[in-house]
Amino acid sequence: MTETLVFASAVDPVEPWRAALEALLPDVRVRTPDEIGPGDDVRYALVWKPPVGFFARHPGLRLVTILGAGADALVGRDDLPDVPVARLSDPEMARMMTHYVLFAVLRYARDIPAFEAAQRAGRWHYVHPREAREIRVGVLGLGELGGAAALELARQGFSVAGWSRTPKALPGIACHAGPDALIPFLARSEILVVMLPLTPETRRLIGADAIAALPRGAKLVNVSRGAVIDEAALVAALASGHLGGATLDVFETEPLAEGHPLWTMENVLVTPHLASVAIPASAARQIAENIRRVRAGQPPEHRVDLARGY
Numbered sequence: 001m002t003e004t005l006v007f008a009s010a011v012d013p014v015e016p017w018r019a020a021l022e023a024l025l026p027d028v029r030v031r032t033p034d035e036i037g038p039g040d041d042v043r044y045a046l047v048w049k050p051p052v053g054f055f056a057r058h059p060g061l062r063l064v065t066i067l068g069a070g071a072d073a074l075v076g077r078d079d080l081p082d083v084p085v086a087r088l089s090d091p092e093m094a095r096m097m098t099h100y101v102l103f104a105v106l107r108y109a110r111d112i113p114a115f116e117a118a119q120r121a122g123r124w125h126y127v128h129p130r131e132a133r134e135i136r137v138g139v140l141g142l143g144e145l146g147g148a149a150a151l152e153l154a155r156q157g158f159s160v161a162g163w164s165r166t167p168k169a170l171p172g173i174a175c176h177a178g179p180d181a182l183i184p185f186l187a188r189s190e191i192l193v194v195m196l197p198l199t200p201e202t203r204r205l206i207g208a209d210a211i212a213a214l215p216r217g218a219k220l221v222n223v224s225r226g227a228v229i230d231e232a233a234l235v236a237a238l239a240s241g242h243l244g245g246a247t248l249d250v251f252e253t254e255p256l257a258e259g260h261p262l263w264t265m266e267n268v269l270v271t272p273h274l275a276s277v278a279i280p281a282s283a284a285r286q287i288a289e290n291i292r293r294v295r296a297g298q299p300p301e302h303r304v305d306l307a308r309g310y
């Protein structure tokens with residue numbers, strides 16, 4: 001019997017997902033909400049921030065897959081059915097994220113923003129490069145994406161520390177865990193990379209006190225969710241010079257509002273939430289495998305714990 005997977009995303013084009021999933025699952029039709037008709041038996045959903053009321057229209061769902069890694073957009077919804085929710089777990093997504101983090105950290109480690117400013121002023125501005133092992137990078141969150149980025153930074157020779165909720169052991173990385181370890185961890189991080197999920201515990205975790213604990217002139221890279229950082233405290237620290245710069249891919253409100261101070265700050269690089277995206281060719285294999293598992297009565301892999309928030 002043919003089943004239907006409903007695909008809902010305002011940012012991802014459906015066609016590559018349709019092609020990749022239908023090739024792997026010949027008895028599953030991939031439909032957008034507009035394409036669904038009375039003959040569709042909607043069993044699976046692949047979603048990125050679906051509109052309010054979306055799930056109530058599909059009472060036969062057996063598996064919801066998030067078209068990404070963060071579950072925050074689904075937490076707290078009252079229309080979510082009582083079925084497993086899985087995230088994408090895709091090495092290609094981790095690779096794309098690692099590239100972004102590596103770019104942002106290398107840009108600071110090699111003083112590139114200072115050279116960009118000097119060039120605009122027509123000024124020859126020599127800064128003697130530091131060795132990577134002297135540069136202390138901190139990664140907040142050592143999950144699938146955070147762990148991969150931290151390992152690559154260590155492979156590049158940086159002095160890397162990481163912080164997570166539960167204790168971790170990653171080769172070449174000084175691992176710290178739990179709330180008491182946060183401030184000492186921040187105090188040693190001259191480049192801080194934020195890779196935490198947005199949960200009730202992490203919302204605005206990086207506020208004025210946490211930012212003050214960073215060394216003066218520290219650089220911050222946020223690729224997780226905007227609301228993990230108190231944006232007003234961030235702007236104040238960038239304006240005062242306590243923070244030397246920030247590379248921001250995510251914001252409390254997206255798109256970043258017209259006229260927001262972050263748009264025009266000299267020491268800020270803004271990118272529009274694309275540090276990593278879901279890649280159909282590789283991620284479809286995981287989704288297909290989970291559908292096979294659900295059909296066989298097995299629990300899907302890479303489940304999100306909605307009570308925990310990630």
Ligand code: NDP
Pocket residue numbers: 068069070071097140141142143144145146147163164165166167168178195196197198199201202223224225249250273274275276277310
């Ligand atoms: P995971 O869920 O795999 O890992 C989360 C990590 O954060 C874990 O190490 C976890 O600790 C840690 N953590 C969670 N809560 C706390 C807490 N209260 N205190 C300390 N540590 C905590 O996430 P990923 O690495 O896959 O992704 C991270 C985030 O990146 C996603 O949630 C998403 O929001 C964002 N993202 C952004 C993208 C972009 O384009 N900008 C693209 C994809 C993802 P523990 O290991 O102990 O569980």
